[in-house]
Amino acid sequence: MKALIISDSHGLIDELTELKIRHKDADVFIHCGDSELDFGHEALDGFQYVRGNCDFDSRFPKSISKEMLGYRFFVTHGHLYNVKMTLMNLSYQAEEEQAEIVCFGHSHIAGSEMIGGRLFINPGSIRLPKGIRDKTYVLLDMQSRHVTVQFYSMDGNLIKNLSRTYHFE
Template identity: 55%
Template sequence: MKVLIMSDSHGLTHEINLIKERHRDEVEAMIHCGDSELPMTTTEMEGFLAVRGNCDYDKTYPDERFEEINGLRFFITHGHLYNVKMTLMNLGYKSEESNAKIVCFGHSHIAGSELVDDKIFINPGSIRQPRGTHDKTYTILEDVAGETKVTFFDLEGNEIKSLTQTYHLQ
């Protein structure tokens, strides 16, 4: 099972379509962690499990969502309501309450993933304004029999090996 995850595209349309087209036939789901700055009804946002970020003005986006994808429970939020620039603890508490194993968020524009208390926290970074790197990033999560690989890509579709990680969930 593969899931495409992006965040903080801040008005980009061509780039979203490029990434969607590139991975269309290989992913079962697509997640956008907010700050698309696009209405939910645009063709660019079609097919995304999307949430509202602090720069999104379309109030039809939910602030958070919980999704079951091929047996894995996801907690998806932008992060601004959980103080993610300071700590992941608030996201951890919410994911514990909801039994989520995968936590997807954005807001800080800093790409990375980590395993904490048997939960994988993923920030796909930003395809518009990355921080901490020059690479504009998104990610694909691949889960096969409890082995979960989080692969980061640049805008051109090249793997960023220094960010890519494999985790084992219990």
Template identity: 55%
Template sequence: MKVLIVSDSHGLTKDLIELKKKYRTEVETMIHCGDSELDAHSEAMSSYIAVRGNCDFDSNYANEQLVSIKSNGLAFYVTHGHLYNVKMSLMNLRYRAEEVGANVVCFGHSHIAGAELIDNMLFINPGSIILPRLRKEKTYAILEVDEAKNCVVRFFSIDGKEIPQLMVECKIG
């Protein structure tokens, strides 16, 4: 099973549409972690499970979503991160993820790409496809999970080139 994860696109439409076209037959789910700054019903946001970021003003976005992906039984908690102060610490986000029973936590806000396993929960920030921080590449992530819940998170620049030094491998459960 594969999941495409993007965040902090801040008004981009062309790149979101291109990512959907590129991965529509490769991934089971597409997630946008907020700050799209687009209408929830726009063409660019269709097909994405999306949440509201601090720069989103469409009230059709929820602040958080808990999504169960049936092919592997994992619970994905999706939020932007600003309500949990993720620029300072992941502790508040970890507590919320534990409350809702999440296995995978997808968030954005900091524009810093990375993934890590904390207390048997996989945290993924795909970075930003327009305004990256701490690196020059504009990034998104692809999570691959097998039946045994072995996970590989790969990060790509917006032009589709993998960034190997960001890759994270782990097992959930």
């Protein structure tokens, strides 16, 4: 089972469509906010999406907490949890939501880590990356209780030094 996770596309439309086509075998599509598109925009069709600090349509949900692909996901942009400074606030909320996988953006910095038995994933930005040159997104591959977080550049190349495999107990 696979999930495509992106964030911080800041107005890009063609790229969202391109990624949906490239990864049409994904079971779930997640956008962690700052699409800067209107709620219900056709480029967001098929995505589970949340409101970022640059999304001004109040119909966007602030977060999503739901079962997907056999895991409890918590998806938010991150600006409401001060993720540029610490993951502690987001971690507390993830615990309240009983989330196993936490997807967020806002900082534009790609990375993943396991904290307290929860997997935190920031796919970076497909428009304005920080920390690296590559515009990034994530393909999450779930096999039993093994989860592989694969970071890709917008041109489709795997970024090996960011990609990791995690095991859930």
